[in-house]
Every structure is written in structure tokens, then in C-alpha cells.
Amino acid sequence: MIKIYQPSSGINAEYGDEPGSHLMANHGYCSQELVNLFLMGYAAQNVFNNDIDLDGKVLKGVREKRDIGFLTLYEYYKVFEVGSFLKNPSAGIWVICSESHYSVLFSNTGSSSDPNSVTELFYYDSLGNQDSLYHLTVEPNCGIISTDDGPPLELCIRTFWKEAKVDWNGADPLL
Secondary structure, X not given: OOOOOXXXXXXXXXXXXXXXXXXXXXXXXEOHHHHHHHHHOOOOOOOOEOOEEEOOEEEXXXXXXXXXXXXXXXXXOOOOOOOHHHHOOOOOEEEEEEOOEEEEXXXXXXXXXXXXXXXXXXXXXXXXXXXXXXXXXXXXXXXXXXXXXXXXXXXXXXXXXXXXXXXXXXXXXXX
């Protein structure tokens, strides 16, 4: 159980108390504000860098580079773009939002990754009944263009490591 020690009015002020902004979304799913609250300690509505002012309407974003990042299938589908503060976290750990649930991807170096270098990653999905971690080798800039029928995790990975070849190192890719 996680306890939030900030009055809900303080959380509302962080995400602007906008109509439709809630910590829980439809069907009992957590909202982006709740994910951001866990990742950053504040409930920003969005995942882009900084705030954006649209003629007096301020859209709240991520204030600074984070230890834990965020990659999402929604970016692959161009619903929105994750900013560099979350896309390239200092600890080399990413929360993955793919197909209505969350999982985790991390590097074995414990530091941020270069989007242009070969990177060894490990993946865990608590809904996957995994006995062990998936070990992935990501080689960026290989000219691999994603198609909608590819493994969703690879689509998420390619939002940071562009045109990357993803080697599952003998494991069957998760579809």
C-alpha cells in the first residue's frame, strides 16, 4: 500500500485541477498523473519536458531529468511524445506502458543509456508469469522500421533507440 502524505488539494494544484484530471482513470486504470506522481513525486498531467503555455492555458510537464524513465506504445502510435527528461533517465530504468498495463525495462549499468550505442537491457512483466528476466540486446540505427504487427515492447524500445534491432537472445519475442 502506498500512502500519499500530501493533501489532495496540493495534488490538484500540481496538475491544475483540470476537468477530467484524476489519479484514477476509467475502468480502474491509473492515470498518467498517478504514474507521474510515482515516478517524479508530483502529479504532472503530461510526459513532455517543462510546461507549455498555450495562450494562457498552461499544460504541466516534467520539470527535470529523472532517475526512472517512461516509454510508451502511445508514442509509437503518435498519440503523444515523451520528453528527454523521462526518455533518458539517469538510472537506466524505464516504466513501460504497453497494451493497458505497466512493466519495467532496465540496463545492467545502472546509468543512463546512449540512444546511439548498443545497450544490454532486461525486461520484467509481472503479468507474464516470468521465471526469469528477458535479456535484450538493442542495437540502434540498424534501419529497422517498426510495423504495427511487431512485438509491442520493441515498438516502445524504438521510441528511444531509433531504428533499433532488438535481439531477444534466444527467447521468443513477447507478442
